[in-house]
Amino acid sequence: MADFTGNHILSVNQFDRDAIDKVFTVADSMAPYAKRQKRTEVLNGAILGNLFFEPSTRTRVSFGTAFNLLGGEVRETTGMDNSALAKGESLYDTARVLSGYSDIIAMRHPFAGSVAEFAEGSRVPVINGGDGANEHPTQALLDLFTIKRELEYHGQHIDGLHIAMIGDLRYGRTVHSLCKLLCLYKNIHFTLISPKELGMPQPIIDTVANAGHKLTITEQLEGNMDADICYQTRIQEERFPSQDEANKFRGKFRLNQDIYTKHFQSKTVIMHPLPRDSRMEANELDNDLNLNPKLAIFRQTDNGVLVRMALFALTLGVENLVSKYERDVIWHSNKSS
Amino acid sequence: MADFTGNHILSVNQFDRDAIDKVFTVADSMAPYAKRQKRTEVLNGAILGNLFFEPSTRTRVSFGTAFNLLGGEVRETTGMDNSALAKGESLYDTARVLSGYSDIIAMRHPFAGSVAEFAEGSRVPVINGGDGANEHPTQALLDLFTIKRELEYHGQHIDGLHIAMIGDLRYGRTVHSLCKLLCLYKNIHFTLISPKELGMPQPIIDTVANAGHKLTITEQLEGNMDADICYQTRIQEERFPSQDEANKFRGKFRLNQDIYTKHFQSKTVIMHPLPRDSRMEANELDNDLNLNPKLAIFRQTDNGVLVRMALFALTLGVENLVSKYERDVIWHSNKSS
Amino acid sequence: MADFTGNHILSVNQFDRDAIDKVFTVADSMAPYAKRQKRTEVLNGAILGNLFFEPSTRTRVSFGTAFNLLGGEVRETTGMDNSALAKGESLYDTARVLSGYSDIIAMRHPFAGSVAEFAEGSRVPVINGGDGANEHPTQALLDLFTIKRELEYHGQHIDGLHIAMIGDLRYGRTVHSLCKLLCLYKNIHFTLISPKELGMPQPIIDTVANAGHKLTITEQLEGNMDADICYQTRIQEERFPSQDEANKFRGKFRLNQDIYTKHFQSKTVIMHPLPRDSRMEANELDNDLNLNPKLAIFRQTDNGVLVRMALFALTLGVENLVSKYERDVIWHSNKSS
Structure with a gap:
């Protein structure tokens, strides 16, 4: 995994030490934005498809927050009861359709292997947010x-x-x-x-x-x-x-x-x-x-935001542009101190 | 409650007449934005955690709309079935984790006292959106x-x-x-x-x-x-x-x-x-x-947006900066007239 | 339907050939934004009420994405179990209240005729996202x-x-x-x-x-x-x-x-x-x-985003202003090619 741009993040097996070092360097650089010392709009206009076919409040919100902190928008879905998947649609079809609506997808699903199967149909990068007992990279x-x-x-x-x-x-x-x-x-x-x-x-x-x-x-x-x-x-x-x-x-x-x-x-x-x-x-x-x-x-859950911001930035190829689209933070934040 | 900045809004008992006057003055000043005569981006980049552990469509949407009208983003959750709370997590833990994801939290919960308990663990201001039979300030x-x-x-x-x-x-x-x-x-x-x-x-x-x-x-x-x-x-x-x-x-x-x-x-x-x-x-x-x-x-429900905008602006300390970050409204609005 | 501005979109019966030509011309002009070749903020500050009283993941996300791609924000609700409608509130009341929170509404509901009934109470334009066996324009x-x-x-x-x-x-x-x-x-x-x-x-x-x-x-x-x-x-x-x-x-x-x-x-x-x-x-x-x-x-579902963008732009009267509020797209997109 020399270059993250445009790639899926499905498994920890994808990562060698270089890739990890890269993620962590970018994650460290995200701290000022996560602490609300600075604001970036580098992903202004980008849309995250936050697809939690298995509900998980904290992981879902963490992904959504990370994307918002980079300036992007979030469209999301929780649960599977009324989705097309429940009507017998294949993961391939679901992926083809929903990837038409977003720039990147974070996905959780109860079944092992489902996120990788979905990724094959997706036209945008997919980040595995947990697929059953399998992976949660x-x-x-x-x-x-x-x-x-x-x-x-x-x-x-x-x-x-x-x-x-x-x-x-x-x-x-x-x-x-x-x-x-x-x-x-x-x-x-x-x-x-x-x-x-x-x-x-x-x-x-x-x-x-x-x-x-x-x-x-x-x-x-x-x-x-x-x-x-x-x-x-x-x-x-x-x-x-x-x-x-x-x-x-x-x-x-x-x-x-x-x-x-x-x-x-x-x-x-x-x-x-x-x-x-x-x-x-x-x-x-x-x-x-x-x-x-x-x-x-x-601190683990706080760090989760930094790591997810890093993965989004790397996958969308903006890791070096984040500070270029900075704005001041105007409001009072308990996090800045 | 001389200064709202950084504080929780949990109960009507917190308010004296000065505090109410302050909220209402700010709420009045929000009308041009709520009527779409002007647009403000004073909360650009800020994130509301809109946590409705007890569902309530109108209150939830009203909080979210109020935050959007100030330029902020909204991450939300509805219901409790699949949340960590249902798995036995304490409100303290939930608050510590979720407050890491947002700048301010609006929260509804079915049990009296739960929002105040949550607020003790929260690292950002919490606004009570209704805690059972107790309060809905x-x-x-x-x-x-x-x-x-x-x-x-x-x-x-x-x-x-x-x-x-x-x-x-x-x-x-x-x-x-x-x-x-x-x-x-x-x-x-x-x-x-x-x-x-x-x-x-x-x-x-x-x-x-x-x-x-x-x-x-x-x-x-x-x-x-x-x-x-x-x-x-x-x-x-x-x-x-x-x-x-x-x-x-x-x-x-x-x-x-x-x-x-x-x-x-x-x-x-x-x-x-x-x-x-x-x-x-x-x-x-x-x-x-x-x-x-x-x-x-x-008119009551419309006014709810103004009051919630005021509470957000006061709590985040931007009540005097709203007009400084104005933009024109471009689209046709039935509300402007 | 000579002029779309401020009007509801409830039925295919509203459309004559001129109206369709207009929608399709605008839809064609949306392609660069949907393909992430350009970004527009023409609806910066506008709020879509995305009200899916009957769940439908793809239609809901498609409407939300279309609105985001024009620069607007989305507040939404899925299902009816805990809504005021379930407590016996009339569609008129629900419409009066919720239309106070948004600039335009996309609505799906399981019962035929419900969206038109809702539209009568609404103070903003309503787009029918499907009302039972009736219409899905x-x-x-x-x-x-x-x-x-x-x-x-x-x-x-x-x-x-x-x-x-x-x-x-x-x-x-x-x-x-x-x-x-x-x-x-x-x-x-x-x-x-x-x-x-x-x-x-x-x-x-x-x-x-x-x-x-x-x-x-x-x-x-x-x-x-x-x-x-x-x-x-x-x-x-x-x-x-x-x-x-x-x-x-x-x-x-x-x-x-x-x-x-x-x-x-x-x-x-x-x-x-x-x-x-x-x-x-x-x-x-x-x-x-x-x-x-x-x-x-x-390609049908992809086109759905273009058509919904067109209907939003026309209904909010910004169809000729979209390119005026353009920004560059910064991130890498698989869609641009």
């Missing part, structure tokens, strides 16, 4: 971008990183993609902490091992780790054969301030793909961590 | 603004107003808020007309009485009143213990042209929070009033 | 515009056209409207191919015959036709009294490359109102036609 990129930014605080780089991944590593799409991306870097130490039933799939373990990275696999938090990043995930109770099984695991892979202090060092950054479930007695990420400055979960 | 403000504007036709002021409120005064959130706001003025005469079961709650009656205003409470329309305003409400039949009870009241608090002529003077302005139910035989506000020039119900 | 106009454009390739005009209509001609709203519009032209030859049960309604046959056009009515594809246009429709199986009846017809009115070659000439343009159903074994329009350059179905 912008989430993986924003996770990696967050890791890079958090480490930079300490003058550190991704090469040499120690990351602990906790919880449901079997079904958690985000940790799989993140592992793949991290394999593009050097000397990563992965500590994988999960119940045996929810362990990281073997193909991903093989990928990590074959790339020469260090792997520690364990069934629960133990001792004090020197992890730079603690990536927590949600254990979805519906994954278990019975509620009894689920209850057994509940609370074994949670994180709160006490557990954090016991098992991690004060430098360890806490991440999570969100949403976190606040209904359960034992949450995977307790609210008492909200005051911990290392809790990066909301 | 922009409706109260647009009602009061309409009263002010209608009275000005006759060179009259809100001080000294005689307002008749009819129908379901017990559950009607709008009349409660309106009473509170009117208490900030002098010498108001409230005539409250409702079935005993649907009377104004005692705390509000106390507030009105303690502020030294005149109160007349009656169970049905009687004689000819010198009311300046007749504020009609919808009697929601589901409030009654049985359909028989509902039928008993049906038609006893209706208004049509004959009843209007009998009980009111030709100066009396007719208001209603809308929607009015046109399915019943005996409507609370008959269609034969549509030709009555004192029927102000659609 | 923009579809008819885009179909006719497509016919015009396809014929122009060969230096041909609509006068003298031979069009074959296939499938469900009884319930297919689009073919009825198209027949009416074609009657405004000269020497049209209509070949109507359908099962007897699904034949063209007699009033439309009478209209065509009375206007002096040539009519051929048949129950299945026969021989090789010199049709310029083959307009295929979807046979909705739910129209049949039983599944057995439906199965009988299934496949008898389909089109694939072999059938096309047998019954049509290589000049014959294939049209369809979309969506086409790809689930059935025997589709009305097989995917093997996708490579046939005469398959115009996606």
Whole structure:
């Protein structure tokens, strides 16, 4: 992926380290616009087709916001009940039609492979916003971008990183993609902490091992780790054969301030793909961590806007023109400070 | 509330008379833009998060339109079924995430207190668009603004107003808020007309009485009143213990042209929070009033745009800059005349 | 309809040949903007109320895109479940309120006549986006515009056209409207191919015959036709009294490359109102036609944007000002080439 212009973004497998570096450089340059210190109209007149055949409020709004922040307009659709897809239209037809209405498409769909199939019919670039259990590349990129930014605080780089991944590593799409991306870097130490039933799939373990990275696999938090990043995930109770099984695991892979202090060092950054479930007695990420400055979960979602802005700018070939179409921001913004 | 900039608008209790005067002065200044005589781009690049976790077409569109008329963009969400809230995410988390995507948020939610709870997590100002049975401050403000504007036709002021409120005064959130706001003025005469079961709650009656205003409470329309305003409400039949009870009241608090002529003077302005139910035989506000020039119900909804524009401009600190970023309106508008 | 400015577009019956010529001339002039060769801001600040009380993704997005391409903003609503209409509000009230929020309205509604009823209450122009089995005038106009454009390739005009209509001609709203519009032209030859049960309604046959056009009515594809246009429709199986009846017809009115070659000439343009159903074994329009350059179905939907842009420009009186408010397109577009 030497040149992004006009191309689809469907999978993390498309990215080599050069491509990632490019995305992150552009994402960094988007900060003044996302913080409302400056306004750009580089995409004035461009239309994003924000097609969420599977609803997802935050991802949909994040894509739409990113496009607005570049000066573009958003047309969108949520759900599938009344769409032509539900009447038996092929993804090819839907893509041919809807790509006639926009300059670029962000798409989420419940079925694995559907976004790539759609992209074949599309006459404009398609960015995968999640296709079922398959891929959600912008989430993986924003996770990696967050890791890079958090480490930079300490003058550190991704090469040499120690990351602990906790919880449901079997079904958690985000940790799989993140592992793949991290394999593009050097000397990563992965500590994988999960119940045996929810362990990281073997193909991903093989990928990590074959790339020469260090792997520690364990069934629960133990001792004090020197992890730079603690990536927590949600254990979805519906994954278990019975509620009894689920209850057994509940609370074994949670994180709160006490557990954090016991098992991690004060430098360890806490991440999570969100949403976190606040209904359960034992949450995977307790609210008492909200005051911990290392809790990066909301910096992750903020970074998502930067990464999506970068992908839009690169795909539409305007990454070097953004500042040329600047305007002043007039209104008071809590974000500028 | 000396300065609106950067603050939430959650409750009518936040407003003193100075604050209201400020909102109404700005709202008046918005008329040329709402009438499409002029166009402003003062909020070019700003994003409204229009979050309607409880659907409400007209309120949602009114907020969105108001923001567009100031030059801003709108990202929105309707309903809660597929949102992270439904997956157990706390309002705090939702607020932290979604406030990262916008400059200001308008929010409706079915549960009382939810908008204030959300506001605590939000990093941008939040305007309450209705939180269940609790508050709907922009409706109260647009009602009061309409009263002010209608009275000005006759060179009259809100001080000294005689307002008749009819129908379901017990559950009607709008009349409660309106009473509170009117208490900030002098010498108001409230005539409250409702079935005993649907009377104004005692705390509000106390507030009105303690502020030294005149109160007349009656169970049905009687004689000819010198009311300046007749504020009609919808009697929601589901409030009654049985359909028989509902039928008993049906038609006893209706208004049509004959009843209007009998009980009111030709100066009396007719208001209603809308929607009015046109399915019943005996409507609370008959269609034969549509030709009555004192029927102000659609001026109310029009005024809602002005009031919401004012709140956005004040909260984002641009109320004095609106005319500086003017453009000409090019297209033909039925509204300009 | 000498002047479009400020008027509703409710029915194909409003259009005479002059009006159609005007729409098509303006639609042609919209191509550079739809192809992203140029950007116009002629409707900067104007708001479209895109009210889809009956959901229809492609029509809704097409209207919204058309308005964005002219520089305007879109506020929209999808479905009716939570709207005031569902609470018993009259269409008149809904129209009075919502027309206060926008400069022009595009509306779809499941009930015949509803859009015209709504238009009576509206204070801004209303464009019918489909009212049940009644009318969908923009579809008819885009179909006719497509016919015009396809014929122009060969230096041909609509006068003298031979069009074959296939499938469900009884319930297919689009073919009825198209027949009416074609009657405004000269020497049209209509070949109507359908099962007897699904034949063209007699009033439309009478209209065509009375206007002096040539009519051929048949129950299945026969021989090789010199049709310029083959307009295929979807046979909705739910129209049949039983599944057995439906199965009988299934496949008898389909089109694939072999059938096309047998019954049509290589000049014959294939049209369809979309969506086409790809689930059935025997589709009305097989995917093997996708490579046939005469398959115009996606050019139809593209043309829909041009026609809707034209109707917006005409209705808002800016059709001659579009190029005056031009800007350059900065981003890379697959559409420009």
